[in-house]
Amino acid sequence: MAETRSCDAELTAAFPSIVQRDTTQREFSHFLVSKDLLPAITRYLHTRQGLHGRLTLLWAVDNRPARNTYGLHYLFTLEPSHRWVLLSTELAGDDRLFPSITPHIHAAQWYEREIRDMFGLIPQGHPDLRRLVRHEHWPKGTHPLKKDFPWDHILGRQHGEHRFRRIEGEGVFEVPVGPIHAGIIEPGHFRFSVAGEPIMQLELHHFWTHRGVEKLFEQQPLAAAVPLAERISGDTTIGHSLAYCQAVESLLHLEIPRRGRYLRSLFLELERLHNHLGDVGAICNDTAYALPHAHCSRMKEQMMQLNDRLTGSRFLRSVNRVGGVALDLTAAQLVEIVAELDRIEQDFSELESIIAHNASLIDRLETTGVLTERTAWDHAVVGVVGRASGLDQDLRRDRPFAAYDELPVKVVNYRYGDVRARMRVRMDEIHESMRLIREIRLKVPQGPVAVESSRKAQAGEWALSAVEGWRGEILYMVMAGENGTIQRCKVRDPSFVNWPAIQWAVIGNIIPDFPLINKSFNLSYAGNDL
Amino acid sequence: MFRILKKSLKTGVVTGRHPRATQPSEPLTPEVLKKAAAFNRSLTIREVDTGSCNACEMEMNALTNPVYDVERFGIHIAASPRHADALVVTGPVTVNMERALKDVHKQTPDPKLVIALGDCAINCGAFKGSYAVTGPVDRHIPVDVRIPGCPPRPADILKALTDIQKRPLPA
Ligand code: SF4
Numbered sequence: 001m002a003e004t005r006s007c008d009a010e011l012t013a014a015f016p017s018i019v020q021r022d023t024t025q026r027e028f029s030h031f032l033v034s035k036d037l038l039p040a041i042t043r044y045l046h047t048r049q050g051l052h053g054r055l056t057l058l059w060a061v062d063n064r065p066a067r068n069t070y071g072l073h074y075l076f077t078l079e080p081s082h083r084w085v086l087l088s089t090e091l092a093g094d095d096r097l098f099p100s101i102t103p104h105i106h107a108a109q110w111y112e113r114e115i116r117d118m119f120g121l122i123p124q125g126h127p128d129l130r131r132l133v134r135h136e137h138w139p140k141g142t143h144p145l146k147k148d149f150p151w152d153h154i155l156g157r158q159h160g161e162h163r164f165r166r167i168e169g170e171g172v173f174e175v176p177v178g179p180i181h182a183g184i185i186e187p188g189h190f191r192f193s194v195a196g197e198p199i200m201q202l203e204l205h206h207f208w209t210h211r212g213v214e215k216l217f218e219q220q221p222l223a224a225a226v227p228l229a230e231r232i233s234g235d236t237t238i239g240h241s242l243a244y245c246q247a248v249e250s251l252l253h254l255e256i257p258r259r260g261r262y263l264r265s266l267f268l269e270l271e272r273l274h275n276h277l278g279d280v281g282a283i284c285n286d287t288a289y290a291l292p293h294a295h296c297s298r299m300k301e302q303m304m305q306l307n308d309r310l311t312g313s314r315f316l317r318s319v320n321r322v323g324g325v326a327l328d329l330t331a332a333q334l335v336e337i338v339a340e341l342d343r344i345e346q347d348f349s350e351l352e353s354i355i356a357h358n359a360s361l362i363d364r365l366e367t368t369g370v371l372t373e374r375t376a377w378d379h380a381v382v383g384v385v386g387r388a389s390g391l392d393q394d395l396r397r398d399r400p401f402a403a404y405d406e407l408p409v410k411v412v413n414y415r416y417g418d419v420r421a422r423m424r425v426r427m428d429e430i431h432e433s434m435r436l437i438r439e440i441r442l443k444v445p446q447g448p449v450a451v452e453s454s455r456k457a458q459a460g461e462w463a464l465s466a467v468e469g470w471r472g473e474i475l476y477m478v479m480a481g482e483n484g485t486i487q488r489c490k491v492r493d494p495s496f497v498n499w500p501a502i503q504w505a506v507i508g509n510i511i512p513d514f515p516l517i518n519k520s521f522n523l524s525y526a527g528n529d530l
Numbered sequence: 531m532f533r534i535l536k537k538s539l540k541t542g543v544v545t546g547r548h549p550r551a552t553q554p555s556e557p558l559t560p561e562v563l564k565k566a567a568a569f570n571r572s573l574t575i576r577e578v579d580t581g582s583c584n585a586c587e588m589e590m591n592a593l594t595n596p597v598y599d600v601e602r603f604g605i606h607i608a609a610s611p612r613h614a615d616a617l618v619v620t621g622p623v624t625v626n627m628e629r630a631l632k633d634v635h636k637q638t639p640d641p642k643l644v645i646a647l648g649d650c651a652i653n654c655g656a657f658k659g660s661y662a663v664t665g666p667v668d669r670h671i672p673v674d675v676r677i678p679g680c681p682p683r684p685a686d687i688l689k690a691l692t693d694i695q696k697r698p699l700p701a
Binding site: 138149150151153154155180182183184185186187207212215216227231232233235291294297298300301304305315347524525526 | 534585622681
């Protein structure tokens with residue numbers, strides 16, 4: 001706490017005009033800032049020795065009709081202490097302009113373009129003002145998250161084409177890929193510029209699967225939106241539903257029973273396991289080494305069948321609910337989980353030694369798709385990808401949620417940032433998750449798994465929540481509206497911050513290695529596009 | 531080498547080790563069966579995601595794992611619509627994917643089947659009514675087979691796909 005106060009004092013000393021809000025109820029410091037001061041203060045937070053602030057979330061809120069303003073909120077994580085600092089500013093009346101912080105905080109780039117698309121607010125000084133979420137055929141002036149934009153509006157179509165960044169010169173070719181890809185994967189467009197084999201530039205053109213999720217949240221009651229959160233990125237059902245539930249629970253001041261918290265951790269680790277198992281195999285498969293893929297997808301299938309037996313859903317759907325979890329596990333089921341994991345761990349360890357002894361595979365993975373620590377930091381990369389590039393961060397340890405305050409997690413960290421490092425992070429995390437689940441079985445207390453809420457959230461109250469899903473940090477900001485509705489729900493899947501970083505990891509690699517690099521990131525299109 | 535052989539022997543055959551399909555699939559119309567007869571019991575599929583949450587994709591992918599091993603029924607996943615007999619479409623058809631879906635449908639040679647996989651593709655599911663969604667699939671292209679579920683289990687998908695391969699009853 002003392003450390004926090006010194007950070008806060010440092011900030012108010014450097015910028016006397018900012019106002020600190022009382023946040024004794026919350027786990028972060030909150031400052032009101034005038035918009036002109038934003039670039040200076042964010043830069044200070046980001047670069048100052050000892051603060052080292054990483055942009056964690058940037059969101060806007062349309063406060064109408066209650067107040068004729070737009071709110072802009074910048075959340076930073078101070079790396080040394082993992083504390084959150086939130087800066088808020090308001091654009092009053094007809095003011096549509098705000099200063100861009102992208103020129104010195106690279107990680108803000110997509111957030112600011114997203115805000116422009118969704119709210120029609122313009123980040124002045126942003127180096128790239130092309131559309132991001134709205135493809136060029138959307139009519140001018142359509143900004144879906146403005147309060148006067150009906151959620152079921154039928155969009156017209158205008159003529160327009162996306163302008164890619166061009167490299168010109170002798171022997172430079174452009175290779176367009178997507179939106180529909182060759183495998184069974186989600187849609188996205190990649191535009192490569194190559195001279196000979198090496199990639200000179202890759203540009204992403206995403207948001208094909210934009211379904212208007214954040215607007216759909218605003219049509220739902222607070223307590224009933226869990227199924228929607230589960231369907232943001234199907235492979236992260238638990239991660240998203242947990243983050244959503246936690247945000248609502250802090251709005252309702254709910255204290256989750258310990259057994260419920262333990263079970264949440266258990267399900268989160270189960271989700272991590274089946275996804276990581278699949279990814280390890282898929283990375284090998286993209287080097288045309290099909291054997292580990294066959295074994296891994298078999299183990300993944302075993303995990304998903306286990307999920308199905310435990311909960312009636314292979315993806316652990318309908319497990320989380322506001323107030324806890326919707327089902328309890330018997331002692332026999334816990335034993336069954338651990339027995340299955342023991343078998344799979346043995347199985348997987350044998351496979352690991354096969355993989356490690358395959359020199360041609362390792363040769364293919366090493367030094368491929370290097371994301372340096374510096375680039376990763378500049379993009380505020382999170383999760384598996386960050387941990388493979390030397391960023392030592394994991395919310396389970398840094399800001400414990402569910403039962404992680406009682407379950408210390410050994411955070412995996414590699415430095416090289418290549419495909420192999422990303423695969424090794426996953427392999428080590430598989431063992432760590434299994435260890436955690438065994439520990440959960442030993443420690444899980446008896447008692448209820450959920451509580452009911454009696455309180456109603458006041459309109460305008462909001463809460464933040466963060467969960468370390470299997471891909472990385474999932475963040476939710478939920479603001480309550482009138483009569484138990486949702487005024488605004490900001491969703492941030494880890495994919496949204498990691499996608500731009502891939503553009504830098506591929507440079508200098510050859511196009512045939514791109515699927516491999518992409519697989520080693522394994523980002524969600526649906527979670528990114530919302 | 532020895533390690534690999536040992537592993538394979540130890541693992542044995544896992545194909546078919548999955549729970550049975552539970553969901554009754556929709557009966558196929560005689561027209562669909564007649565169309566499918568042209569493929570002579572093989573079926574080459576192009577999968578198109580038009581805005582799904584990716585769980586339906588994961589279940590399609592699961593079909594190719596050793597447990598379901600869909601290839602043993604002569605069902606292949608093609609990389610291009612030009613090679614496909616059937617399109618499997620998932621997701622509610624977003625505004626941004628509408629064109630791409632129509633393009634793919636046009637590029638698939640006749641005769642072709644369109645299979646709507648998952649509740650989203652059938653009725654837009656959780657995303658119904660959104661400004662960003664123009665679906666369901668049959669608003670844009672004719673749909674022959676529907677496999678409901680959110681997501682349907684691989685066993686159910688497998689059952690529905692193998693049903694298509696059955697010969698039509700003689701008139
Ligand atoms: S049907 Fe369900 S699982 Fe399939 S894409 Fe839609 S929401 Fe996801």
